[in-house]
Amino acid sequence: MTVQSPHSLYVYSAVPPNSNRLLRKYGLLSGVETVKNAEVLKAARPDAKLRRDFVKRTKATAASDRPYSVMGPSVLFTLPDPDKITDKHFIKQWGLQTIRIDLGRLVKDYPDTIIWGAELLPYNYAWRDMSDEEFDEEIADLGFSSWEDFLNARSRPLTLDEVHDFTITDPVVLWEHYHKSAIGKKYASNVPHAFIITPMGYIPYKYIEYVDYSRGNPSEEYTIFYESEREHSYDDFVDMYEIDPDSIDPWRLARKVGIGITRGKEFYAGHLYKGGLVSALFIDAQDCFSFDVVVDPAHQAKGLGAELVDVAISEFDTAENYFDWDDEYAPESYEYCVEVVNPHMKRLLERKGFYVHETSTDGNSWLMRRARQNPQNLPIYVNNLGIHTNAPIPLYHGSPRLIEQFKPTPHYLAEGEAVVFGTPFIEIAVSCMRFWTDDDFEQGIVGDDPPYMIEQYPGAFEEIYGGKQGYLYELASDTFVRSEALARFELFSYEPPKIISSYVCDDVLKLLKSTDMQMVDFEDRDAYIQKGYRR
Numbered sequence: 001m002t003v004q005s006p007h008s009l010y011v012y013s014a015v016p017p018n019s020n021r022l023l024r025k026y027g028l029l030s031g032v033e034t035v036k037n038a039e040v041l042k043a044a045r046p047d048a049k050l051r052r053d054f055v056k057r058t059k060a061t062a063a064s065d066r067p068y069s070v071m072g073p074s075v076l077f078t079l080p081d082p083d084k085i086t087d088k089h090f091i092k093q094w095g096l097q098t099i100r101i102d103l104g105r106l107v108k109d110y111p112d113t114i115i116w117g118a119e120l121l122p123y124n125y126a127w128r129d130m131s132d133e134e135f136d137e138e139i140a141d142l143g144f145s146s147w148e149d150f151l152n153a154r155s156r157p158l159t160l161d162e163v164h165d166f167t168i169t170d171p172v173v174l175w176e177h178y179h180k181s182a183i184g185k186k187y188a189s190n191v192p193h194a195f196i197i198t199p200m201g202y203i204p205y206k207y208i209e210y211v212d213y214s215r216g217n218p219s220e221e222y223t224i225f226y227e228s229e230r231e232h233s234y235d236d237f238v239d240m241y242e243i244d245p246d247s248i249d250p251w252r253l254a255r256k257v258g259i260g261i262t263r264g265k266e267f268y269a270g271h272l273y274k275g276g277l278v279s280a281l282f283i284d285a286q287d288c289f290s291f292d293v294v295v296d297p298a299h300q301a302k303g304l305g306a307e308l309v310d311v312a313i314s315e316f317d318t319a320e321n322y323f324d325w326d327d328e329y330a331p332e333s334y335e336y337c338v339e340v341v342n343p344h345m346k347r348l349l350e351r352k353g354f355y356v357h358e359t360s361t362d363g364n365s366w367l368m369r370r371a372r373q374n375p376q377n378l379p380i381y382v383n384n385l386g387i388h389t390n391a392p393i394p395l396y397h398g399s400p401r402l403i404e405q406f407k408p409t410p411h412y413l414a415e416g417e418a419v420v421f422g423t424p425f426i427e428i429a430v431s432c433m434r435f436w437t438d439d440d441f442e443q444g445i446v447g448d449d450p451p452y453m454i455e456q457y458p459g460a461f462e463e464i465y466g467g468k469q470g471y472l473y474e475l476a477s478d479t480f481v482r483s484e485a486l487a488r489f490e491l492f493s494y495e496p497p498k499i500i501s502s503y504v505c506d507d508v509l510k511l512l513k514s515t516d517m518q519m520v521d522f523e524d525r526d527a528y529i530q531k532g533y534r535r
Helices: 019-025 030-034 038-044 048-062 103-109 125-129 132-141 147-154 160-169 227-232 234-241 250-255 304-316 345-349 426-431 460-465 508-514 521-529
Strands: 008-013 073-076 097-102 114-118 195-196 208-210 222-226 266-272 275-285 289-293 334-342 356-359 366-371 393-401 418-422 441-444 450-454 470-476 491-493 499-505 516-518
Touching: 008 103, 008 160, 019 038, 019 304, 038 048, 048 208, 073 460, 097 103, 103 160, 103 222, 132 147, 160 521, 195 304, 222 304, 222 460, 227 266, 250 266, 250 275, 250 289, 266 304, 289 304, 304 345, 304 470, 334 345, 334 441, 393 418, 393 450, 426 441, 426 470, 426 508, 450 460, 450 521, 460 508, 499 508
Parallel strands: 289 334, 450 516
Antiparallel strands: 008 073, 008 097, 073 195, 097 208, 114 195, 222 266, 266 275, 275 289, 334 366, 356 366, 393 470, 418 491, 441 450, 470 499
16 A cells, blocks of 8 residues: 555554463464464464354455455554443453554555555444335435445545544544444444554564553563564564574573573573564473573563563463373373572562472572462352452352252353353352343343343243242352353353252242342343443
């Protein structure tokens, strides 16, 4: 495309929490590139069913005559209108973190980049109820000869001048047509945005920064990169960072600092400074996860070592990539094992949960360890008071059926594994004492408020629960674990849990009303949602 504007241009996006490592490693990927990258795909869609659906939709869109939405990452022209970001919006539901992209510099470096605008003109939901004649008249009044002409104006390539005009528009104006029905279902429906289609299919990390600057690079002077970048295309890597290939030898840096890298360790990541490598992380991911961090003395005390330790910890936390834990030869446990010669690094690792396993005879080096944490030892959310505990606590399970012994059954939220579900919220369990679907109720939790259920049609509570029988079970929690694919009020167990007690109820509606569940009738639904899912 032709650069037509001298303006500094920034656009915005949002990424999941704890995605910093992948963002640094791969950049901000398009849908097509995400499908190709198994590591990013699993992080973006932890649930196997949702992952398959995403792949299917992405491939279908890429093969269509309008593939632009999956050819480049999506961006907003401004920060969102805060009044539209309710607790039900994906930004708050998923705890997304805002990033901004230096679009001006990106386009300057990659002039073939296409900025494809989307939803540039608002869609009027009233059109759905119009006759063909009324609809054609509406389109004509907008200055278009056909629906196709309207669509072509609504989604098209943009110049930098046009992008600039959008970036100085009040977010309230841009989000004016974000319909309430989209809340919790679509991120920015009917809001002007764009897809940044680079020749590579992604936006490199060097053009990205967190709006919360504490999560960015230790300094703008330093750029972290991964060995995978260099391996992907060495020439492109050298051109991207404008560096001398001879200046990025991590083993030479280790020798300069005086740290010997043991056999088996491989270079994983490091920092570049003015064309040279000034830090390096080496990893050995065999039976004991071992890593070394090397920082040039002239660049110490700048946060580089701490950042590489975080990278190593993130890599360790994906240890399932290395082992089939069900295999009979898999290790019973998996630990960090780090030999430390720098007192500063020793203190840093201690703050991150490491302990000294052995001290050298001269007292100048330490073997430090940190075991992989058992999910069962993590705090469990007990109730809507926000209490956390590591002690065994009861969980609840509701069912329309009498169950003498629980049997795990396959479920897509557990990636097809056989599980039993439980919840620390008795209100949720009571609601499950009868069968229902999303066509009957909307259910969720906002903040520390009690759970809510919203009727999707008049009389749903009476129809589903009124005078109906159901069973409530209290379960031992010692086998239950959490999963990113589940809501925070759900846990599951791969083993049959122990039933502590059971209770049969002949009128589930009466029992549900006795709990703290916020039961919202159909006629009050819109008002409740407009108040941010609070009474």
